[in-house]
Amino acid sequence: QKEVEQNSGPLSVPEGAIASLNCTYSDRGSQSFFWYRQYSGKSPELIMSIYSNGDKEDGRFTAQLNKASQYVSLLIRDSQPSDSATYLCAVNHFGNEKLTFGTGTRLTIIP
Amino acid sequence: DAGITQSPRHKVTETGTPVTLRCHQTENHRYMYWYRQDPGHGLRLIHYSYGVKDTDKGEVSDGYSVSRSKTEDFLLTLESATSSQTSVYFCAISESGTGTTDTQYFGPGTRLTVL
Numbered sequence A: 001q002k003e004v005e006q007n008s009g010p011l012s013v014p015e016g017a018i019a020s021l022n023c024t025y026s027d028r029g030s031q032s033f034f035w036y037r038q039y040s041g042k043s044p045e046l047i048m049s050i051y052s053n054g055d056k057e058d059g060r061f062t063a064q065l066n067k068a069s070q071y072v073s074l075l076i077r078d079s080q081p082s083d084s085a086t087y088l089c090a091v092n093h094f095g096n097e098k099l100t101f102g103t104g105t106r107l108t109i110i111p
Numbered sequence B: 001d002a003g004i005t006q007s008p009r010h011k012v013t014e015t016g017t018p019v020t021l022r023c024h025q026t027e028n029h030r031y032m033y034w035y036r037q038d039p040g041h042g043l044r045l046i047h048y049s050y051g052v053k054d055t056d057k058g059e060v061s062d063g064y065s066v067s068r069s070k071t072e073d074f075l076l077t078l079e080s081a082t083s084s085q086t087s088v089y090f091c092a093i094s095e096s097g098t099g100t101t102d103t104q105y106f107g108p109g110t111r112l113t114v115l
Helices: none
Strands: A004-006 A011-014 A019-025 A030-038 A045-050 A054-058 A061-066 A071-076 A085-093 A105-110 B004-007 B010-013 B019-025 B031-038 B042-051 B054-057 B064-070 B073-078 B087-094 B110-114
Touching: A004 A085, A011 A019, A019 A030, A019 A085, A019 A105, A030 A061, A030 A071, A045 A054, A045 A061, A045 A071, A071 A085, B004 B087, B010 B019, B019 B031, B019 B087, B019 B110, B031 B064, B031 B073, B042 B064, B042 B073, B054 B064, B073 B087
Parallel strands: A011 A105, B010 B110
Antiparallel strands: A004 A019, A019 A071, A030 A045, A030 A085, A054 A061, A061 A071, A085 A105, B004 B019, B019 B073, B031 B042, B031 B087, B042 B054, B064 B073, B087 B110
């Protein structure tokens, strides 16, 4: 079983709709959760971080964390063509210096 | 953008030759990381450093070595390159490394092809 799992996609969403990206993790000791966006041929860039159960909102992005069910999700409201990218979920165990990444979900926003 | 540069950005080399990739940061961050990214595998940690001359292995360290003689520079060396090391290599930096309230910022990447 992979430590961090994401649906590889591709996930196609109409422009203006809500895109929902999901990530599950196996280590119950995980404490920190990150979403990165990676455009084709570019490096990953941080979008959101979340550490507590519940929702965290930043503009059009909302991260949701449920530690009991071991999943973290990213919602993108009012999806734009510029949101088309691969989204990487990363997880960190408390006090651990290393992140574990999922393989990413490719998102395509259809105009 | 975090002040991270990688050199070279692209390299083509032959099997059996040594290759060194350089990561340079201007943020004075303590932690530096080397990852490789391959289709179907995502980002995998090769080695990381938690200070000058302090390094540790990641999950895919075989065939790679690293050195960090200055805070700002982290070198990745492929002693004898193989075709399986064809990949995109990313350097990342982190201020504290624990991840609890900190995060990693990535350099632009180096595309390495081993023929």
